[in-house]
Amino acid sequence: MSGSRGTGTPHRPKTAALSRHWKMAVLAAAGFATMVSTTTVVAVTDAGAAETHPATAVTNSGKSKVAPPAAPARDGVDADAESQDGDYWAEHAGNPGPNDGGKGDDRSGSKGEADKEGKGDSGDKRGKGGKENRSASKEGKDGKEKGSASKGDEGKEKGSASKGDEGNEKYSGDRGDHDEKHDYKRHHRDHDKTFVECDPNELIVAIIDANQDSGGDLYLAEDCTYTLTVNQDGNGLPRIIQPITIHGNGATIARAANADQFRLFEVGAGGDLKLSDLTLTRGKTAEGQEGGAVNVNSAGRLDLDHVTVTNNTVDDIEDDDAGGIYNAGVTTIRSSTFSRNAGEDGSALFNDGGKVEISGSKFTRNVTDASDGLGTIRNFAGSLKISKSLISHNTTDEGGGVYVDEGVAEIERSAIVHNVAASTGGGVFLEGQGSLHVRHSTISDNVGTSGGGGLDLEGSAVIEDSKVDDNTTTQNEAPGGGIFVALQQEDAEVAIRDSTVSGNQAPGNDSVGGGIFVSEGSTLTLTDVKVTENLSDEPAGGIQNNGTVNTNGKIRIIDNVPTNCDGSAQPVPNCFG
Template sequence: MSTYRGNRRTARATRRSRWFLAGGLVAGSLVAGVAGVAGVAGAAPNLPAVSDAPALVLRGADSGAGHRDDLREQRRGDLGGRDSGDWDGKPRDGRTERGPQPGRRGEVPVPCDPAKLIAALVRANAEGGAHLRLAPRCTYELTHAFQQPDDYDGGIRDAREAADSAENPGDAEAPPRNPQHDKAGLPVIYHPITIRGEGATIVRDVHAEAFRFFTVRDGGELTLSDVVLRNGLSAAEGGSIHVVHGASAVVERTTVVGSTSLSAEGGGGGIFNDGNMVVTDSTFVGNRAAGKAGKGGGLLNGGVLSLRTSKFHDNSAVAYGGGLGNYRGAAEVQKSAFAHNNAEQGGGIASFSARTRVADTKVLGNTAQTGGGIANSDALIFLRGMEVRDNTATGNGGGISTFQGLLPLDDSVVAGNTARGSGGGIHALKSNLLVRNSEVDRNHAVGAASKGGGVFASLGQVSLYTSRVAGNSATVKPGGLFAEKARVRVDDETDIIDNEPTNCEGSLVPVAHCFR
């Protein structure tokens, strides 16, 4: 807890010494203190008793005008050096009285020199935070990793990893982390630091060793805006930025381009968040999670993420989440776009063992083996106001795939997607799929044995309310909705029409309100 009191002044030392003397602290005895106070009271019989007004008794050695001056001085000290009659809750300079804030020395301009940027961040950490302003449209080219000990490497992260290993025993078999893989080109962020980019670019030299740009460590808070991060390369997670479990970051109007994570089991080609992160009005393009099980080509979330009005295109992941991967995290996505990303599962978005909510977002032209646009596995994903179009799966689920999960789809359009397996629009296996007030139109399952051009459901439950499944096609009937070993509910406000070769005929489970 801070004890900073703004401009408050203490009483003068000589007066404070009389206070201590009257209280008996010099004698070091409570009895002596009581005797001292009694003696003062005897010398000034008109003063109130000690229990009624201790401040007056403790200053009772003074009298007359001097005594009034003492009281006035006491009030001035209690009110930060101002008379009580003048006190309005603000210091004389007009600022509200408060504790020290990062950047109290003002926003610090950083010249167009990477060494000056490094020096500014070193000083910011030494002073407990800062606000930095980069040189407009400058390019800060970094040629080597910044060498420093990682003061907080452990603690919270070790506890988190131990908990994860207990919850997921397979993780205990993962190889230990190599600190040499966890390099950054700029000093680690340990405190609240704001960087206003002014359109500047921070880039790793093409011949430099592998390093990301920012590591935000436990207790650190990074606010980054109006900057381009280019060509980051990390042997661990986070090609450009890594936010650890005990840290937070806000990224605004930032472009992360051409960055790569080589982590075998992690990822986050552009950014890896394991803490708390807000991303707004930002762009992720051409980033890669290139490890053998790399996740989240543009961004991998394992913490708490709020993502708004951002764009992901041409990112890739070896395993899943070409644009965004949410793995054991909680993510909320609003008014964003995912286009032309690719992965083994979830070309645009993947939610694995996670909680994900996506609203008013476009998922267009992505590719994957499973879930060309979106893949959900052992997870909850809530989709509302979605446009899932023109995605392709070489296996199942051209638009959306869900396995052992819950997937409500509301007020959305799933159209023009293609699967070479089954489920041209949506493929649901061992899942609870709810389609409400939505359209599943003109999707195609084109493999030799493909079924369910619109919707394919197996070993779970599928429910359609006030929706439309129309104009879809499959090689093997039905072209509209196919179900096997699944519970199916279709209300009388739902239309399943104009699908080829049939609407529902060929489904192994009868479908109500579906003809032909």
């Protein structure tokens, strides 16, 4: 949904009866909730095939075992990684853990061996009224979702442990200086740590207790799948209202395939939820709600570290936002992967007036509504910072990678590549009241079907030390293969410096400005910029200037087809031919 929004899902008054309600729900659902003893985790691969990984959370005696939480892998990062540009982070961003829902996706970066989806089959000239089938967005509509759990989700797991084993589970966890093992019934505490056996009911009870005890640290069973079946107020787990940290230990939290529609987590006022080494999958919002995996209210906080958010969706992709995360509060995302999530706007992440910081993360193969969906990541009137991240192979109507309206967005040392917008802004769309800062980044191989193959800029923007290469438009009269500048505010201006705009195309009939298109009334300032080897059907192929272009420093506008700047309504300084 476009335009102004509220604060997300309305707050509901909570009383002491909440915990009693949950405990009664747990008891009532005991015959339906799944206890996974011998667990199989299924990761959806690039081609949609399933890889099975036998869980290691079962001892020889068939009893669940919580191992000491292992530090998430952070390999593959050079010592000088902090100074690397977007091409480097295209190779290294994302959650490297075994449950990475985007496993095998697009690690080749902006120019590597990744399939050129963005330039090939995705430039299909979808119009505003066009619709296409999306496996991720339609998941769960008929109760036959593709997910990360096996058929055991419906209560028929294969395993060696029976219900009778629940009473005497053995846990071996990180106890500081202690190495000894103890026998405990259900979940148990040790030095303010709660170890949660492989049972969704025990996770529910542990969160209820943590909320009542002013917070807590929860350690999940290694590689367990916690399959949720209980729904309360649109949530599969109790609302987070205290500081709670959940150490996933490679576990997965999933909504059961035959369960009611609900998201997995809601973070309410005062809630501070930290998740690590965990997969969140198959969340699906109830009617009219947002945030298929997590909803963060305006006074809530969320921190994700090495988390995979995959195959989450909303009730109606044409009306409900944020298949992955809806944020109206403060959210921090590190070394995480968002894949195959679906929603109308912000298929992976919708920041609604809040603050979001993303680093070292990957957003791939997420989809919005084809006719009017906005952005894989949408920032509305909030603060958004993206660094050292990869945004690739996503599909929207406008803003294939990032959509910014009313707010400030910073993109640093990141790669936005192979995304498709059925309308405009294949990589990035900036509305008139927003502002954008891009540094040390690569925006390449994106498709803006009707304009702005790489970027559609309608508000103030700065692009520096960056590359805008090999983007394209596909329709007739679709200008700005690389960058489309059409400023909506009188005092707005776009500045590009120390950057290259190269190899972009606007090949449709009567299309102009293969490299850059500047509309009437807009102002663009170039400093030390190369505009080379761009192509359009009609002149000018390099820069089509219908507004004002200023140049400073070393400017190279060469080898563009059919002309560099000739044919523009207004001159471009330091441009010949």
